[in-house]
Amino acid sequence: MGGVSVPVVVGPTAVGKTAVALALAAHLPVEVISADSRQIYRRLDIGTAKPTRRERARLPHHGLDVVEPGVRYSAGQFARDAARWVGEIRNRGRLPLVVGGTGLYIRALAEGLFHEPHIEPARRRALDAFTARLEPLELLRWAGRLDPGFTGGGRQRAARAIEIALLTGRPLSHWQAAARAGAAIDPWYVVLTVPRPVLQQRIAVRAEEMVRRGLIEEVASVLAEGHRGDAPGLDGIGIREAVEYLHGQRPRDEVATAIAVATRQYAKRQQTWFRHQLRGDAIVTLDATRPADRLAEEIATLWQRRQSGAS
């Protein structure tokens, strides 16, 4: 595996990952690496529920505000960036703590991805423009033709399969069958869970709060910078609903509930991922209904016991 043993705190949105990370700072010399595909984007603080400035002052965070909303980021990019942060944090004699809900990013960091050959950005853009014009059915047909091993999964994955096949000369399934590269950490997973009704309640409250604290104004100001509504950084729950409202496609008083519904569905997908996709036997599941400082205490204890046992 990747070597460095690192605690990785995961769980659906609104379970309280941020609070636990902050509380953990009282027990361990940690710095946080946020594994969150939305918090990567600058501004959009309310819409992505980033830790506040004060919280970040108390505990160093990496992986926030990395790119502009108009820039396309990726799991591979994250794996490289995060690997670098891990190294930097360790050089400071501190402990990297991965915290986040983006399963694929965490997988990319912990297990690596297949080694993708270099692709000219211009060629990729040209192909993007091509696939963007295809009908979903067309897209799937092309994907199947170019890659007999294509396992399906919708137009976006089909576009990816087409891109890889055409730009590398080898089908996606070929690359996937090859060895992974880039596993940078040896993860110790802490999965936070909470009974579904509790989570849904927290999600509903959080959605209301977002709107009350100025989500719509925040999104409006980013749009005013000249970003299109479909910019990579604007493709997130909450932000999307705000954009729809600003474009007159949704009444204001429905924004919060629409956000809550979409967030609930997302939380479900996350839970499915963490239930079925985490690899390895270093997985601990903890009930996050308890106060964050109690949880942090338990995590710290488990971690220390694990370290002394392992070394």
Added chain:
RNA sequence: GGUGGGGUGACCGAGUGGCUAAUGGUAGCAGACUGUAAAUCUGCCGGGCUUACGCCCUACGUAGGUUCGAAUCCUACCCCCACCA
């Protein structure tokens, strides 16, 4: 009080005699997912029994009726909406 329109499964909404447990959509549940992943998709979705083919029950406002057969036709009643009084 009169006239017209309408009451369909958790919600919206098709269906106007058999092919209907009832198109679609939403919500919900389960799942997939190696570089857009807060994305993109798949399955299930009245209840019960069955390993399975399948079987049974309940269901289209309520109660009756017509018919071999009704969510669909008729009658009465209840409720909702619009307009007229």
